[in-house]
Amino acid sequence: MKGILKLGEFLKIISDTNRLRILCLLTKQELCVCEIFEALELPQNLVSHHLGKLKDLSLVKERKEGTFIIYSINKNSLRQYKSLFNQIVKD
Amino acid sequence: MKGILKLGEFLKIISDTNRLRILCLLTKQELCVCEIFEALELPQNLVSHHLGKLKDLSLVKERKEGTFIIYSINKNSLRQYKSLFNQIVKD
DNA sequence: TGACAATATCAATGGACATTGATATAGTAT
């Protein structure tokens, strides 16, 4: 039951199309915010907002490099959520 | 890109806690609507509504038995969505 | 037929949240 709540939270966060696109991008390489919003053709503040949501669940990590903030997938966290998913939603 | 839209649709549908609980129940056994809403302590019309959403994506199947309508997981469909998920969200 | 049980649908409501525009913060360079 606790797991269902946590899983629901995860699924809601990644169900957003733009967040999925961000995750997809970061799967291939780490990127700074400006590279992401240019690639996806989205306003900067919107991408920032979505990255914040992804970070809330530790789905992405960030690292500073000058004024740039470079985001990358948190693979461990993502793996745990996917494991929870497979554990609860069995086929 | 088409896949991301479809995946987002799927994730949004199953991100709802009550729908997750329904799926979870149906994983173990097929059930009629009244068994579901009694088990989950939810109003009948709400469960009906959620089952409708799940059916929209073919995540559940239904079968009539008198006045009862018995729902079960559509394993094939669920497997396909999970496959799409793993294909797009790599860890 | 009428009464009842199981399920679905309709209409209204309230809350969550993506999006936008404007502004703030922080780091870099001149």
Place this chain on the structure above:
DNA sequence: ATACTATATCAATGTCCATTGATATTGTCA
């Protein structure tokens, strides 16, 4: 200090949708 760039935050808006209460539909049994 000033200007500029990268990123984050704030406030407002509109839309989507879960939930609820009431009603409709469909099947069964007397």
